Amino acid sequence: MSHPAPNPSSVSRRQFLREGMRLAAMTGAGAFVGLSSGRTGAREHYVWQIDPTKCVYCGNCATACVLKPSAVKCVQAYEICGYCDLCTGYFVPEPNALNTGAENQVCPTAAIERKFIEDPYYEYNIIESRCIGCAKCVEGCTRFGNGSFYLQVRHDRCVNCNECSIARVCAGDAFRRVPASNPYFLKTSAH
Amino acid sequence: MNFRRPFNPSRRRFLTETARASLGLALFAGARTARSATAVNPFAYDVRKYETTDPKLIAYRQVTAFKCPLPDARRLCLVGTDRLAVAAGNKVALLDRTSGASSAEIPLNNPVRCVTEGPDGSLYAGLRDHVEVFDAQGKRRATWPGFAGRPWISSLAVNAEFAFIADAGNRVVYRCDLTGKAINHIGNRDRDRGIPGFVLPSPFLEVELHPDGLLRVTNPGRHLIEAYTFEGDRATAWGRPSMGIEGFSGCCNPVALAILPDGRFVTCEKGLPRVKVYSQLGEFESVVAGVESFPENAKVGSGEKPGDGVKASLDAVVDGQGRVFILDTVTGSIRVMVRNQAG
Amino acid sequence: MRALFPRSLFPALMGLLAALAGAASEMRFPPPEFETDYTMPGITTPPPRSLAMEYVDTALLVTALGLAAWLVHRRRSRRGLVALSVFSLVYFGFIRTGCICPIGAPQNVALGMFDPGYTIPLTALAFFLVPLVFSLFWGRTFCAAVCPHGALQDLVLIKPVKVPLWIEQGLGIVPFIFLGLGIWLAATGTAFIICRYDAFIPLFRMNGSVFGLALGGIFLAAALFIGRPFCRFLCPYGALLRLGSIVSRKAVRITPDYCTQCRLCEHSCPFGAIREPVKLPVTPNALAPERRRLTWLILALPVLIAGGAWLGSKLSVAAAKMHPTVALAEQFLAGDKAPAPATALPTPETRALGRAAETAPELIAAASEVRRRLGIGGWWFGGWVGLVIGARLISLSLRPNRTDFEPDRGACYACGRCYLACPNERVRVGLITPAEAAALQAHAPVPRPDVKTS
Numbered sequence: 001m002s003h004p005a006p007n008p009s010s011v012s013r014r015q016f017l018r019e020g021m022r023l024a025a026m027t028g029a030g031a032f033v034g035l036s037s038g039r040t041g042a043r044e045h046y047v048w049q050i051d052p053t054k055c056v057y058c059g060n061c062a063t064a065c066v067l068k069p070s071a072v073k074c075v076q077a078y079e080i081c082g083y084c085d086l087c088t089g090y091f092v093p094e095p096n097a098l099n100t101g102a103e104n105q106v107c108p109t110a111a112i113e114r115k116f117i118e119d120p121y122y123e124y125n126i127i128e129s130r131c132i133g134c135a136k137c138v139e140g141c142t143r144f145g146n147g148s149f150y151l152q153v154r155h156d157r158c159v160n161c162n163e164c165s166i167a168r169v170c171a172g173d174a175f176r177r178v179p180a181s182n183p184y185f186l187k188t189s190a191h
Numbered sequence: 192m193n194f195r196r197p198f199n200p201s202r203r204r205f206l207t208e209t210a211r212a213s214l215g216l217a218l219f220a221g222a223r224t225a226r227s228a229t230a231v232n233p234f235a236y237d238v239r240k241y242e243t244t245d246p247k248l249i250a251y252r253q254v255t256a257f258k259c260p261l262p263d264a265r266r267l268c269l270v271g272t273d274r275l276a277v278a279a280g281n282k283v284a285l286l287d288r289t290s291g292a293s294s295a296e297i298p299l300n301n302p303v304r305c306v307t308e309g310p311d312g313s314l315y316a317g318l319r320d321h322v323e324v325f326d327a328q329g330k331r332r333a334t335w336p337g338f339a340g341r342p343w344i345s346s347l348a349v350n351a352e353f354a355f356i357a358d359a360g361n362r363v364v365y366r367c368d369l370t371g372k373a374i375n376h377i378g379n380r381d382r383d384r385g386i387p388g389f390v391l392p393s394p395f396l397e398v399e400l401h402p403d404g405l406l407r408v409t410n411p412g413r414h415l416i417e418a419y420t421f422e423g424d425r426a427t428a429w430g431r432p433s434m435g436i437e438g439f440s441g442c443c444n445p446v447a448l449a450i451l452p453d454g455r456f457v458t459c460e461k462g463l464p465r466v467k468v469y470s471q472l473g474e475f476e477s478v479v480a481g482v483e484s485f486p487e488n489a490k491v492g493s494g495e496k497p498g499d500g501v502k503a504s505l506d507a508v509v510d511g512q513g514r515v516f517i518l519d520t521v522t523g524s525i526r527v528m529v530r531n532q533a534g
Numbered sequence: 535m536r537a538l539f540p541r542s543l544f545p546a547l548m549g550l551l552a553a554l555a556g557a558a559s560e561m562r563f564p565p566p567e568f569e570t571d572y573t574m575p576g577i578t579t580p581p582p583r584s585l586a587m588e589y590v591d592t593a594l595l596v597t598a599l600g601l602a603a604w605l606v607h608r609r610r611s612r613r614g615l616v617a618l619s620v621f622s623l624v625y626f627g628f629i630r631t632g633c634i635c636p637i638g639a640p641q642n643v644a645l646g647m648f649d650p651g652y653t654i655p656l657t658a659l660a661f662f663l664v665p666l667v668f669s670l671f672w673g674r675t676f677c678a679a680v681c682p683h684g685a686l687q688d689l690v691l692i693k694p695v696k697v698p699l700w701i702e703q704g705l706g707i708v709p710f711i712f713l714g715l716g717i718w719l720a721a722t723g724t725a726f727i728i729c730r731y732d733a734f735i736p737l738f739r740m741n742g743s744v745f746g747l748a749l750g751g752i753f754l755a756a757a758l759f760i761g762r763p764f765c766r767f768l769c770p771y772g773a774l775l776r777l778g779s780i781v782s783r784k785a786v787r788i789t790p791d792y793c794t795q796c797r798l799c800e801h802s803c804p805f806g807a808i809r810e811p812v813k814l815p816v817t818p819n820a821l822a823p824e825r826r827r828l829t830w831l832i833l834a835l836p837v838l839i840a841g842g843a844w845l846g847s848k849l850s851v852a853a854a855k856m857h858p859t860v861a862l863a864e865q866f867l868a869g870d871k872a873p874a875p876a877t878a879l880p881t882p883e884t885r886a887l888g889r890a891a892e893t894a895p896e897l898i899a900a901a902s903e904v905r906r907r908l909g910i911g912g913w914w915f916g917g918w919v920g921l922v923i924g925a926r927l928i929s930l931s932l933r934p935n936r937t938d939f940e941p942d943r944g945a946c947y948a949c950g951r952c953y954l955a956c957p958n959e960r961v962r963v964g965l966i967t968p969a970e971a972a973a974l975q976a977h978a979p980v981p982r983p984d985v986k987t988s
């Protein structure tokens with residue numbers, strides 16, 4: 001446009017339109033900021049978490065997460081664990097023997113570590129790098145035992161999607177957004 | 192494709208290749224989605240085959256059933272000849288044994304964990320850390336001192352001389368005199384006396400007086416029923432873990448125990464809610480009520496109902512005629528079971 | 535509202551839940567007392583990414599945008615833009631795994647506008663607005679070197695193929711439709727489809743479903759030959775930036791000073807954004823048929839909008855199936871008569887249906903409310919599609935007013951490739967002498983016969 005435009009009136013009309021629309025867009029953006037300032041979470045941001053009281057162990061956490069393996073892992077609430085020798089979260093319903101044989105384990109990825117503490121107590125730890133969040137152990141533990149195994153979104157892995165792809169398919173509608181300052185549901189003992 | 196020549200795909204070639212590749216990928220992705228939409232949960236914890244009972248093993252039938260009028264029923268006991276007492280919430284409810292009609296309610300200040308009747312007709316109610324005694328009219332006669340440690344009283348048995356208090360929190364049974372003073376501890380781990388100790392992942396320690404003069408105490412973490420003398424010597428023990436009908440299922444069963452007039456045992460389990468009869472020697476004999484008769488209870492912890500196995504349990508008592516009263520803590524209903532004529 | 539948007543934010547509810555959790559813990563039985571000196575491990579609770587880091591992201595975004603604007607308009611440095619692209623690709627792409635990104639942000643904003651229970655994260659609002667405001671002043675500088683999606687496609691473009699203009703113009707309306715669809719579905723709490731069908735996030739995460747990775751692979755393979763296929767034919771945020779860029783204060787200029795119309799820059803743009811000069815007709819009467827066509831199109835616009843709105847309202851029933859609540863309610867009502875046998879192994883569906891059975895009245899009420907809102911949104915969405923098609927037809931009938939070779943304001947990604955194609959620019963940066971430039975211009979391609987001279 002270094003050369004003089006052949007039709008100056010047209011150019012100025014377009015220029016005028018352009019300026020006007022830019023002004024309108026700026027005004028709109030300003031109004032928008034004002035309008036939404038009351039609605040933004042300036043002080044707190046939110047992350048996804050599973051409410052263990054609503055979890056139904058449907059298995060979708062293992063398959064629906066955008067991450068493979070899932071950002072949902074089983075956690076062990078030691079404070080309410082019974083430290084059972086025959087742990088129904090660790091052993092299949094009718095194990096051949098109470099040992100660490102793969103055929104005796106509930107976990108499809110052998111992500112639970114069974115550690116002898118003292119007769120007759122065993123500690124069970126989740127090896128998070130192996131856990132796929134399938135909740136098979138959670139069901140075994142919750143049905144027969146204390147429910148010390150339960151699923152939680154692990155925030156060192158979760159990418160906090162806009163729309164959690166597990167939440168969409170969660171059979172128990174157990175996913176919700178929780179404040180990032182308090183991002184876990186903890187099961188603790190009364191004592 | 193000849194790679195010696197510089198890679199210079201024609202537009203048409205490129206388009207056909209891309210279309211072919213995307214079609215293949217789309218088919219693959221489509222097949223994947225279709226499969227995952229219809230698939231069962233490959234990670235289900237499957238105990239279905241233990242949830243049905245062989246009808247030949249069932250030796251009891253239900254004559255009546257009624258609902259406890261109060262919420263949060265936990266345990267029950269016989270009162271007199273025609274009533275039941277149910278520990279429910281902060282109250283003890285007295286119900287008619289055949290109709291379930293409520294005749295009285297005794298209010299307490301805290302949740303009642305268990306209740307039993309003494310030989311003189313007084314009622315003993317166990318709270319978390321202490322026992323309160325009421326007369327037959329429901330008037331409080333005494334409040335016994337609390338126990339130290341981490342008490343969680345779960346069961347009581349009283350005879351003419353002693354009260355036996357099962358404290359699941361401290362993993363011990365106290366023998367007390369009838370003023371609530373502890374005389375000795377029963378069941379504490381003691382290797383010299385050959386006592387392995389109670390293993391209680393959940394608060395189900397039950398003590399019962401057996402006609403043979405010994406105590407019977409459940410040891411659910413070891414899947415055992417143990418016999419103790421009043422002095423605390425361990426006499427015998429029986430029981431084995433199994434999801435099968437003849438054993439005690441899960442991690443911690445049986446959760447409750449009752450003794451038939453002839454000294455045989457009625458046991459209750461949770462997880463796979465079922466009530467069974469064992470001989471005096473601990474041989475499996477028959478089923479009072481199988482898993483299928485407690486559908487609501489069996490759902491707990493299976494993902495179909497909120498809560499975990501700790502909150503769902505059964506309790507049973509047996510009256511002088513051999514009738515079994517089963518309390519389902521999930522539905523709050525009490526079933527009255529009698530033995531089949533044929534059996 | 536709770537039932538309407540079951541997954542949205544309810545801080546008050548959270549407090550209630552915390553209280554419930556406390557109540558549940560009263561029931562808990564203590565663990566065993568160990569004889570050995572065993573100490574019980576605690577649950578580890580790795581914290582989410584801190585809010586401060588999100589502010590750092592926002593600050594980086596603003597800085598990168600400013601730098602890009604400077605590189606495009608002042609420095610006129612393609613090399614600088616490539617360097618900034620590499621940084622954006624590494625940081626916003628591979629380190630921040632493409633999240634949060636402005637592309638999905640219109641959805642957050644839409645949900646925040648229509649669901650009072652959802653608070654828009656401040657960073658999402660910033661990521662939505664800041665590139666748009668920049669586009670009003672300096673054009674699509676975000677696309678140029680800040681967007682990791684754009685940077686990835688731009689950097690892998692090795693053999694650009696010219697996309698025929700009619701395809702370009704036809705597919706060019708897809709981003710607007712996708713934007714409308716994304717806002718419609720997000721505002722009703724149905725789905726965040728812009729995120730779900732994002733092509734490159736799985737690549738940035740180097741993790742994801744087969745579908746997501748395959749989609750990314752297809753777009754990446756296409757990007758080898760077609761310049762920025764995602765940006766041009768799908769990106770909904772790009773549609774917004776295009777609008778901002780059309781009215782921007784500054785536009786990319788190929789030449790630093792004046793255009794000699796030597797045509798050397800003509801094919802330097804891999805995105806087909808460089809437009810030829812258009813000569814005015816010799817007689818004003820020649821404009822008459824064009825004006826008539828334009829009048830007809832402007833008159834047809836309301837008809838297009840109305841027709842689109844009507845069609846859109848028909849779409850809402852199908853779209854409602856994407857909402858989890860509606861899908862469950864429909865499945866529940868359809869499968870009511872034939873419950874699954876009790877002995878079958880549970881599936882996620884049976885579990886969800888079990889939940890539906892317990893809360894049937896609320897579920898069905900919530901589902902019909904979602905449907906109602908989707909129905910209203912369907913009219914708006916359909917109308918938007920009609921408007922987009924009509925506006926595109928009108929813009930194609932407008933006589934462009936160009937005396938020089940210029941980039942199309944909306945379509946230009948400000949990548950800077952055309953700068954060095956201009957001999958004047960080469961002289962400016964000292965690559966050649968004015969004499970050499972004149973020689974180049976003398977050998978420039980002759981005008982093609984199809985060039986508009988009417």
